Amino acid sequence: MGIETALADRKGKEFCELPKVTNTNSKARKSRRRQKKTSPVQKLFETCKEVFSFHGVDNVPSPEDVQRLRSVLDDMKPADVGLTPELPYFRTTPAHRTPAITYLHLYECERFSMGIFCLPPSGVLPLHNHPGMTVFGKILFGTMHIKSYDWVADVPCNTSTHVNSTQIPSSDVRLAKVKVDKDFTAPCNTSILYPTDGGNMHCFTAVTACAVLDVLGPPYSDPDGRHCQYYLDYPFSDFSVDGITVPEEEKEGYAWLNEREKPEDLAVVGALYRGPKIVEN
Template structure:
């Protein structure tokens, strides 16, 4: 019998083999498969990936964040992010991509903003970008997956509230700089990020923050064959 993670990978491939084009309304087939993928992802537990929340491992890691690669195809990538206590992943984007994030243990705060729109002003410096804060909420192993879309909720920041924490991550299609899908980082302008959903915010693109480092960790769970 196929493992939970094997079945999840097959559903991800089915869901994202024919995704809607950017700006196109998703069809019923895609929406039904995405709903099934969300349902299956919600059922995944840390034990299904042979992932044990051992604080000592997270504390001893030399980097604040580690990535555990599970599998990747042209349609999607899947892996697990491991975060030390107090760690965070800065505000970043997922160009023309869908994403699903499922917390496996610990508590994280996810802040999601829409894909920013450039605004022309006769000022010097980096371009000003207009966005909208869609949500800022706490997620635990009892929460459903957070879903990112190519335009809505495309930017997000992950902050550990109760660490260490880990979350399962699916991106479709995967990052690929050669195809214009590179990761960009942003900073909210004008003080602290608002907490009210629907609030307009201004952001600007910034280099990858120096304090953010991401290492690698070996996946020890059930194999995935696609």
């Protein structure tokens, strides 16, 4: 914006320049026109290329880069990616069927990925993780409940005592702290989670039809060991660990997570992204 403003301030002066610089001014005007034509999704793509240019697993972008990408996402609107709530992805699903979630793939390379999850009412993305990733999430429209956790460091996983009736081996659960547990309604700020902080494991539940634009850096990759793992969460009181105590009034802020297979009823289908094109250059 600063560059565009400076160029605009000089616009009137350019017509008074000597003929020998006319060609340069013409190029400048063309450059300004190209800048004005840049779509928001193209700007997002260009910013991601810069922010994730030298970042790998567990290598978090600098605070300045995080804020730069966040500010671009904060300005994104449904129309910027060709979405409206009237599209078929967001229709209410009959009560006897599990709502299918639609994923619109925008872009992916080894350094980052961009995509949109479209959730109909009651659609759920189960509790899952983002190993070694920095994740930016922007709710484009609708209301979504988000519950997220971070692992509690230095808590042993193999000395707990099984005290509930779920028949889960106590050695398979791990203590996590609740980071977020509330509804978010667009427009709202972009959420950011980090490899070890910010709610790396989260669950999305659509209160109304909603869409969330996700940027992952780096993306999931099975060959590189970045698997999407799913979890079940259990109240803190369901298990106990020798030497681990939490005040009664704080117990709701903790849970035991147990890794599970991908839920059988999870239906995520791909669809063609029909918004403004992203041009690689």
